Amino acid sequence: MPRPPDALRPAVCAVILAGGLSSRMAGPLKPLLPLAGATPLARLADTFRQAGVEHILVAGGHRGDEVAAEAARIGLRFVNNPYYQRGMFSTVTAALAAVAAQWPHCRRLLLTPADVPLFRPATVARLLNRAEAASAPPVLYPAFAGQRGHPPCLDAGLIPAILAYDGGGGLRAALAPYPFEELPVPDGLTLADMDTPEDYAALTVLANRLESPTPAEAEALLAIQAVPPQGLGHARGVAAVAVALARSLNAAGAALDLELIEAAALLHDVAKGRPRHEAEGGRLLESLGFSRAAAIVAAHRDIALPPQAPITEAEIVYLADKFVHGSRLVSVPERFGQKLALFAHDPEAVAAITRRRANALTVLARVEKALAHPLADVLAQTGLPWEDQS
Numbered sequence: 001m002p003r004p005p006d007a008l009r010p011a012v013c014a015v016i017l018a019g020g021l022s023s024r025m026a027g028p029l030k031p032l033l034p035l036a037g038a039t040p041l042a043r044l045a046d047t048f049r050q051a052g053v054e055h056i057l058v059a060g061g062h063r064g065d066e067v068a069a070e071a072a073r074i075g076l077r078f079v080n081n082p083y084y085q086r087g088m089f090s091t092v093t094a095a096l097a098a099v100a101a102q103w104p105h106c107r108r109l110l111l112t113p114a115d116v117p118l119f120r121p122a123t124v125a126r127l128l129n130r131a132e133a134a135s136a137p138p139v140l141y142p143a144f145a146g147q148r149g150h151p152p153c154l155d156a157g158l159i160p161a162i163l164a165y166d167g168g169g170g171l172r173a174a175l176a177p178y179p180f181e182e183l184p185v186p187d188g189l190t191l192a193d194m195d196t197p198e199d200y201a202a203l204t205v206l207a208n209r210l211e212s213p214t215p216a217e218a219e220a221l222l223a224i225q226a227v228p229p230q231g232l233g234h235a236r237g238v239a240a241v242a243v244a245l246a247r248s249l250n251a252a253g254a255a256l257d258l259e260l261i262e263a264a265a266l267l268h269d270v271a272k273g274r275p276r277h278e279a280e281g282g283r284l285l286e287s288l289g290f291s292r293a294a295a296i297v298a299a300h301r302d303i304a305l306p307p308q309a310p311i312t313e314a315e316i317v318y319l320a321d322k323f324v325h326g327s328r329l330v331s332v333p334e335r336f337g338q339k340l341a342l343f344a345h346d347p348e349a350v351a352a353i354t355r356r357r358a359n360a361l362t363v364l365a366r367v368e369k370a371l372a373h374p375l376a377d378v379l380a381q382t383g384l385p386w387e388d389q390s
Helices: 040-050 064-073 088-102 121-131 156-164 170-175 197-207 215-224 229-251 258-266 277-287 291-298 313-322 332-342 347-370 375-380
Strands: 012-018 055-060 077-080 108-113 139-144 153-155 180-184
Touching (some): 012 088, 055 088, 121 139, 121 153, 180 215, 215 229, 229 313, 313 347
Parallel strands (some): 055 077
8 A cells, every 4th residue: 555645764775777778669758758647757656656666767878868757857966877778787777876876875776677667556565564564685676467567676785786697697697696575466567577568558558447446456455355265256257247247238329338347346245254344355455546546345235226327337346246246147136135134133124125225226217228238138148157057
């Protein structure tokens, strides 16, 4: 979770490596490309600052004057590497020498190339929180779905050894002798770089979806939260129903976000077992930067849909949850009938369940009327068995 602006980390420094030739971009300089309203340098600076990191250095080389001007504009220190044509490791060593000279108090160091500009503040915060533990190794890598990404987090005590290294194999080889940990993160953007124009086009799209986790990021978070197999089965069942409903609605003219619906459905019970799990799940997702999914998860227990209100992603996830008991399909009336039978001894609970049932049936009627296909056919597309089937 990112720290508030007043919770700074004065012993942490960040380095943005921006000295490359950008040769595969056929002209444009990657650190200065427009990316959803900001340059990669500005985006990275904002990410580090949101995680409490004030001391940020840009290391440039190719077209260094232009990179230095952008660094100055956004309030970052700059060091020039005159030997940038020798490769990225020469820029790494120029940066580390500058860090050692300018910030001798630095205890932890984050490094990233400018062409990996979209990882989230919560990822940086997760790395630094782990680094504060006494058991933390000198090298931490964020890992998404088992793949190492950026930014690695290093003990600053390694700087002299890295500066003394001969450069063969680059920074990865320089760090190979030291203990490390791959810290799982639900952030696929730790792997998203822009080596080519096609990569840049893809990142431009991703930069406008930072508040929406992908289904793969949702699965990664479920793994980090150690959701048990029964919970995973339910989450995936709800996701299958939600996507099937949304596709049919879109076929009838709606414009629902299928990826957001799938991810939010996977995560709707991410805090199951805690009091008011829907609100707790929303808070968890908000802390990770997934605000669009957070709003859906926080609302999934009960939604009262006014007659003129549009059907949104939230109603789809909410309704899909009512169609799935465990990992099997159940009718909405039957699902609430189970609840009423369970709490028949509690008049207050019965009244609340009856109210929620009425809300669910209202949403169901609105959705069923708007589908492009019969509801039974839509549910059959999921491949899920019905609860009364053996």
